[in-house]
Amino acid sequence: MLIYPDEYGLDPNDGYPQKKDFLVSRQEDGKGAGVYTKKDIKRGEFVARITGNIVPNIAQHTLQITPTTHLYDPYFTGYLLHSCAPNIFLDMTEFEIWALRDIEAGQALTMDYASTEDILFKQFPCLCGTPNCRFWISGRKEEVSPEGIRHIEEQLKALGRDSCEIVTLECM
Numbered sequence: 654m655l656i657y658p659d660e661y662g663l664d665p666n667d668g669y670p671q672k673k674d675f676l677v678s679r680q681e682d683g684k685g686a687g688v689y690t691k692k693d694i695k696r697g698e699f700v701a702r703i704t705g706n707i708v709p710n711i712a713q714h715t716l717q718i719t720p721t722t723h724l725y726d727p728y729f730t731g732y733l734l735h736s737c738a739p740n741i742f743l744d745m746t747e748f749e750i751w752a753l754r755d756i757e758a759g760q761a762l763t764m765d766y767a768s769t770e771d772i773l774f775k776q777f778p779c780l781c782g783t784p785n786c787r788f789w790i791s792g793r794k795e796e797v798s799p800e801g802i803r804h805i806e807e808q809l810k811a812l813g814r815d816s817c818e819i820v821t822l823e824c825m
């Protein structure tokens with residue numbers, strides 16, 4: 654059984670995500686929204702082929718293909734969580750997901766939103782807790798919002814770190 658709906662008419666043998674391999678949580682089950690793997694995945698392995706509707710605008714659940722085309726996928730990729738140390742990479746040319754590290758059954762698949770998005774639908778504070786966490790996530794080509802700068806400064810202050818570590822341009 655594929656995760657994508659039957660009306661997409663996909664071939665189940667083409668690598669699209671299967672319900673036996675992944676759980677897409679939309680938050681109401683208490684696990685938190687996200688895409689969780691049900692099987693162990695090895696670093697460098699192919700994870701899944703992805704699809705959706707190609708739309709001209711950024712919205713919730715879209716991923717950038719080009720600056721003017723976006724993949725709207727409210728079934729799978731639209732629920733991928735962000736991490737500043739992601740475990741998957743999305744190839745938006747081939748529409749494929751690959752593992753960047755070993756992922757154990759039960760773990761969430763995580764991507765770096767800035768790896769695909771020039772501009773995010775909405776910037777947000779990051780709670781990924783990884784050593785290189787950027788604390789505030791924005792697209793790769795947009796300015797961090799004033800709210801984001803305040804948030805980053807607060808986080809750095811709480812950690813006793815200098816803001817030059819993150820706001821590098823202003824410090825050079």
Ligand SMILES: [Zn+2]
Nearest residue numbers: 737779781786
């Ligand atoms: Zn983070």
